[in-house]
Amino acid sequence: MTFLFYLPLILVYAVFAIYAERKIAAFIQDRLGPMEVGRYGLLQTVADLLKLLQKEDIIPAAADRFMFRVAPFLIFVSIFVGFSVLPVSASMAGSGASTGLYFLLAFVSLDVLGMLFAGWGSNNKYALYGAMRSVAQIVSYEIPLSLSVLSVIVLSQSLDLQEISFQQSIWSDQKSYLLGISALGEVSSWGGFFTWNIIRLPILVPVFVIYFIASLAESNRAPFDLAEAESELIGGFHTEYSGFRWALIMLAEYGMMLLVSILAAILFLGSWNSPLPNIGTVKLAEWTNGSIGTWTSYAWGSFWLLSKAFLLIFVQMWVRWTYPRLRVDQLMNLCWKYLTPAALLLLLLSAVWVLSWV
Amino acid sequence: MIHGEVSEFGIILLFLIGGIFFVAFGLLTARLIRPKRPNIEKLTTYESGEDPLGTAWSQFNTRFYIIALVFILFEVELVFLFPWATVYADQELMELTGGKWGMIALVEMVAFVIILALGLVYLWVKGFLNWERPMPTGKQYYSPIPKIAYSKFIKRRK
Numbered sequence: 146m147t148f149l150f151y152l153p154l155i156l157v158y159a160v161f162a163i164y165a166e167r168k169i170a171a172f173i174q175d176r177l178g179p180m181e182v183g184r185y186g187l188l189q190t191v192a193d194l195l196k197l198l199q200k201e202d203i204i205p206a207a208a209d210r211f212m213f214r215v216a217p218f219l220i221f222v223s224i225f226v227g228f229s230v231l232p233v234s235a236s237m238a239g240s241g242a243s244t245g246l247y248f249l250l251a252f253v254s255l256d257v258l259g260m261l262f263a264g265w266g267s268n269n270k271y272a273l274y275g276a277m278r279s280v281a282q283i284v285s286y287e288i289p290l291s292l293s294v295l296s297v298i299v300l301s302q303s304l305d306l307q308e309i310s311f312q313q314s315i316w317s318d319q320k321s322y323l324l325g326i327s328a329l330g331e332v333s334s335w336g337g338f339f340t341w342n343i344i345r346l347p348i349l350v351p352v353f354v355i356y357f358i359a360s361l362a363e364s365n366r367a368p369f370d371l372a373e374a375e376s377e378l379i380g381g382f383h384t385e386y387s388g389f390r391w392a393l394i395m396l397a398e399y400g401m402m403l404l405v406s407i408l409a410a411i412l413f414l415g416s417w418n419s420p421l422p423n424i425g426t427v428k429l430a431e432w433t434n435g436s437i438g439t440w441t442s443y444a445w446g447s448f449w450l451l452s453k454a455f456l457l458i459f460v461q462m463w464v465r466w467t468y469p470r471l472r473v474d475q476l477m478n479l480c481w482k483y484l485t486p487a488a489l490l491l492l493l494l495s496a497v498w499v500l501s502w503v
Numbered sequence: 504m505i506h507g508e509v510s511e512f513g514i515i516l517l518f519l520i521g522g523i524f525f526v527a528f529g530l531l532t533a534r535l536i537r538p539k540r541p542n543i544e545k546l547t548t549y550e551s552g553e554d555p556l557g558t559a560w561s562q563f564n565t566r567f568y569i570i571a572l573v574f575i576l577f578e579v580e581l582v583f584l585f586p587w588a589t590v591y592a593d594q595e596l597m598e599l600t601g602g603k604w605g606m607i608a609l610v611e612m613v614a615f616v617i618i619l620a621l622g623l624v625y626l627w628v629k630g631f632l633n634w635e636r637p638m639p640t641g642k643q644y645y646s647p648i649p650k651i652a653y654s655k656f657i658k659r660r661k
């Protein structure tokens with residue numbers, strides 16, 4: 146069951162991602178980062194988590210207690226359910242519901258409701274402003290995000306993420322052409338990165354850029370973190386949260402990073418498929434994918450999927466510590482005046498391109 | 504992967520229940536080991552160390568109102584685009600209609616999207632997408648010191 150895979154994964158990942166984030170930040174800013182707890186500060190996050198568990202939980206007297214308590218549930222669970230439709234490897238998939246991807250997008254946007262609950266329930270001006278900004282931002286960026294996802298669906302003709310993964314593998318019966326041009330010949334048997342969606346249909350490269358920008362905004366990461374903006378809003382909608390409730394909100398944020406990165410890897414970067422192609426008799430793609438049903442496919446599949454996702458997460462962190470935060474009017478301009486029209490146009494172009502094959 | 508009797512949506516439900524249980528279990532554990540010593544100071548709303556003035560539940564700028572409306576329009580559009588995207592280049596339907604299916608589906612959807620895109624253009628031209636920035640009010644301050652004095656001072660410092 147993927148449930149037993151993803152829940153521990155999120156927890157372990159969050160511990161290491163927070164450590165990695167601090168170390169990467171330190172590296173970029175030419176500092177050392179955490180060094181005290183454990184070797185090279187490796188146990189720093191574990192210590193932080195233990196501290197958070199023991200912290201007193203404060204619910205302000207002026208807050209709406211019901212909303213304040215429900216919000217972390219909504220925020221965490223809506224993101225966690227998003228993981229249910231993700232595959233892990235060729236022989237290990239989550240829910241095979243045929244509306245999988247659509248369901249994922251729909252459910253993850255419930256997260257907004259949790260943020261609104263948290264912001265309104267806290268009865269704190271910072272929290273309320275943070276929540277309003279968050280909602281406006283996430284809701285707006287959902288449009289370019291969904292449009293860029295649609296450009297992939299136009300190619301794959303399926304909403305089932307496992308099927309989308311199989312289409313990019315060497316076991317696919319769908320035809321793939323070199324760089325998406327049918328005159329250049331078929332490369333379905335080559336496998337490797339030649340059958341990744343982003344190479345099969347090169348117009349998906351700008352689509353991927355739009356997806357990446359929108360996913361940064363969706364997970365409230367810098368340069369789109371003006372909803373939490375530590376320096377102006379003290380943390381945005383979770384200003385009043387402390388202890389384990391705060392930890393849950395943080396966990397959900399890191400979970401969201403992981404979710405959008407895995408989704409990006411599945412939709413654009415060949416899912417659990419190896420990037421190495423078959424060259425003549427050197428069957429690199431077959432060797433590095435394992436055979437379906439055996440433990441080799443579990444190992445290789447999860448290895449490739451997670452390494453692609455972690456690479457994207459590394460880029461997210463890199464972006465965070467490199468670019469300054471956007472202003473709220475720039476944020477809305479970028480979404481409505483650039484990304485949305487561009488995504489609409491790219492959707493049309495990819496639809497025409499796919500149609501030219503048949 | 505064999506799921507036994509669990510249906511595909513059952514797995515999603517499993518994640519839902521599992522997530523809720525995880526959160527509940529975590530909160531329970533935290534409740535057992537954390538201290539609980541509230542006092543009035545701790546329970547006041549945080550406002551950078553000041554005593555909070557009034558409640559946050561007041562009227563505020565509904566600048567996001569238009570954005571919410573536009574969002575609903577586009578979201579509805581997306582709801583229609585998703586099923587379209589899964590069938591528009593469908594092999595069987597293509598063969599049944601002699602290859603016309605894809606073209607018809609594409610043209611129909613382009614017409615649909617253009618109508619909505621026109622809406623976006625309308626909003627753009629009308630300026631609803633522009634962020635209203637509050638203009639600073641108040642008198643311009645005229646300094647008795649001429650500006651050239653500053654540049655002279657800076658030059659001297661160099």
